[in-house]
Amino acid sequence: MIAAVLCVLVAAAIARPTFAQDGSRFWYETEALNPGLPEGDASRLDRSTPRLTLRGFINATERGDYDAAAHYLNLARLAPENHAASGPAAANRLASIMARQVWIDWSSIPARPDAMIEMAGGSNSRAGEPRRNLPLATLQTGGKAYDLRLARYKPPEGPAVWLFTPQTVDNIAPLYDAFGPRRYERAIPDVLKRELAGLWLWEWLALPLIALIVLALGWGVQKVVHWLSTKAPRNWLRNGLDRSRLPLALLVMAGTTQAILAWVLSFSGPVQAIVKPTLTIVMVWAVGMTALRILDAILHKITLRFVGDIDDKRGFDERNFYTSIYALRRLIVLVTVGIAAIIVLARLNLFDSIGMTLLASAGVLTVILGIAGQAVLGNIIASLQIAFAKPVRIGDAVYFEGEWSYVEAIFYTFLRLRTWDKRRIVVPVTYFISKPFENWSVTEARMMRVIDLWLDPCADVDLLRRSFQKMLEDDPDITDTENAYVYATDHSPDGFKISFYAMMPDPSTGWTAQSRLREKLMACVRDEHPEWIARERVLDVGDGDRRAGTRAAGAG
Known part of the structure; x- marks a missing residue:
């Protein structure tokens, strides 16, 4: 029995860290x-709340008192004999990192010693619970994420205090190498x-100058890309x-600015x-737009090569292929x-901060988008429906609201008819x-004209x-x-209607051929049989004589 108790005590002593233990939900x-x-x-520092700790650390570093600022760090992972030398240096570097990478929202920093979440907003199930660990920021470099955190610690004697965590102190070195002052900043007075x-005074001078340099660079990139387009050997590449002039210019401008921030x-x-x-x-928009516009040029080249100018003269497969190309582009x-x-959210590390909020407010967003964007979303869904079901294809001849036209393009929200x-x-x-x-x-494009x-x-x-029939053979x-058919389809006291039916290869050719055949038929009647022209007979009785007058009626 005694041996078992000793084993438990030894295991507890081994498992207990030298600097902290989860002895309370209020502190370490x-x-x-x-x-x-x-x-x-x-003894002169107030570290009772996260807000006082953070404000005291910033005030100490701004006045250059890094010895005092070191007391806001938990140096438990450093040897005690190195605290006096390493603590102020770590505080100096952490202050430099925070000044350059962290924009502090003071309203989100608790002013309570227990850092309790006071507002119960929506799905916040932790409202009313105390906290002993508080995240300030997450910085990424070299493919890794590094946290800056405050935590509450309770020594055997004395009150509990809020300090930067030992993990944050360990993260100072890699973060300083990535985000610390650049070598050119040492030359700034x-x-x-x-x-x-x-902002620092030098920033008010540097920002306009960098903006002018970047804008001039973007203008130059546009000119160079335009010149290259005129020299391109192939039309699709041209x-x-x-x-892609504008997206490429923006990409170079953003990349240059990133390089200045990283190295200068x-x-x-x-x-x-x-x-x-x-x-x-x-940068994400520029890369995406450049890829899309070059892809558009390639797809346009493919359609011109295999289809050409699209209209109803083209076969079913060609028009179907062209519509599928448009559908592919939309997808x-x-x-x-x-x-x-997704890339923007991941690069800006927004999933952790707004991901749950977006999920929690999905119902509200659905209602808002459903009301505000009903027309746009409906058109997009209808466009995809046309792309897959294909009740109409690009190049089809349609008769829509009294207009004979071709479907020239199908976009997300509208169609363009020619x-x-x-x-x-x-x-x-x-x-x-x-x-x-x-x-x-x-x-098929063929249709009967009358x-x-x-x-x-x-x-x-x-x-x-x-x-x-002779006219059709010669056309x-x-x-x-x-x-081809000819029938008497109607009659009246003054004449009868003769309908001439002919199969046309396509609507556009059919319209021209129909008009040409009508002219030939009228010319045939006029020149060879003028007596066949319909006339309206009027019976006029006067002076006891019956005289019949005639009046030409014309053709329909």
């Missing part, structure tokens, strides 16, 4: 606090290292480069908080936007698919049938002369 128990630092300095409106100058936290996410977003854009959003007289009609996708329309190319003529009852239909655009 520790045997001693920085025994290698002078105790007199610590001390008079320019004073603060003005939250179009791709010309359309390291700006303060407020500037980094604005510039860093902006550069990340610009690539959606995937690119999704990947870009009328026979080269006008463009832009129609929202949801409106287009909600209205009935005639797709003259749904199975020409109606009103003639006198004495007209010989058989003779007209033979003449019409260069008519390829199917077998499917």
Whole structure:
């Protein structure tokens, strides 16, 4: 029994860390606090709350008192004999890192000793619970993430205090190498290292100068890319480069600014908080847009090579292929936007801070987006529906709301129709698919055209049938002369309607051929049988004589 008790005590002693133990949910128990630092300095410091600790550390480093600032660090992982030398140096470096990379939101730093979460917001299940460990920031370098944290420690004697954690002290060295002052900053005079409106004086001078340099560089990149596009040997490459001028310029501008921040100058936290996410977003957008525009040029080249200018004269497979190309582009854009959003969130480390908030507010966002973006989202969904179901394809001839036109393009939110007289009609996708329309190319481009003529009852239909067949055989655009018919389809006291039916190869050719055949039929009647022209007979009785007058009626 005694041996078992001894084993438990030995195991507990081995498992107990030398600097802290989870003895309370309010603090970490520790045997001693920085025994290698002078105790007199610590007695004058107020480290009872996270806010007082952070403010005291910043105030001490701003006045250059790094000996006092060292008392805000937990140096438990350093040998006590090294505290006096290593503590102030670590405080100096940590202050430099925080000044350049951390923009402190003081409202989020608790002013309570127990750092209790007081506001119960939405899904915050930890409201009302005390905390003994508080994250300040997470910085990434070399593919690794490093945390800056405050924690509450309780020595055997004395009150509990908030200090920077030993892990934070260990992280100072790699973070200082990545985010500390650059070598060129040593040449900046001390008079320019004073603060003005939250920024150092030298930053107010350097920022406009860097902006001018970067803008000039972007202008030069646009000119160079335009010159290269004029020298490109292939048309698709020329179009791709010309359309990528702006994204490439922005990419070079953002990359140059990143290089300046990494190797030349390291700006303060407020500037980094604005510039860093902006550069990340610009670079991701520029890379994505450059890739998309070059891909557009390649897809356009493919369609021109295998399809050419699209209209209903092209076969079903060609029009189907062109529509699939447009659908592929839309899917690539959606995937690119999704990947870009994930990269931006990951690069800016926003998943941890807003990920749960987005999930918690998904219902509210769904309602807001459903109301505000109903039309846009509906058009996008309808566009994808057209792309996959293909009730209409690019190049199809359609008859929509009294207009005969071709489907020239299908975009996310609208269709562009090209009328026979080269006008463009832009129609929202949801409106287009909600209205009935005639797709003259749904199975094949061929269609039957009819020409109606009103003639006198004495007209010989058989003779007209033979003449019409001869006209079809002589017409260069008519390829199917077998499917041709001539019928008397209506009559009236003044004449009857003769309908001439002919199979046209496609709607555009059919319209031209129909007009040409109508002219030939009218010329045949006028020149060879003028008596067949329909006339309106008027019975006029006057002076006891019956006189019949006639009046030409014309053709329909």
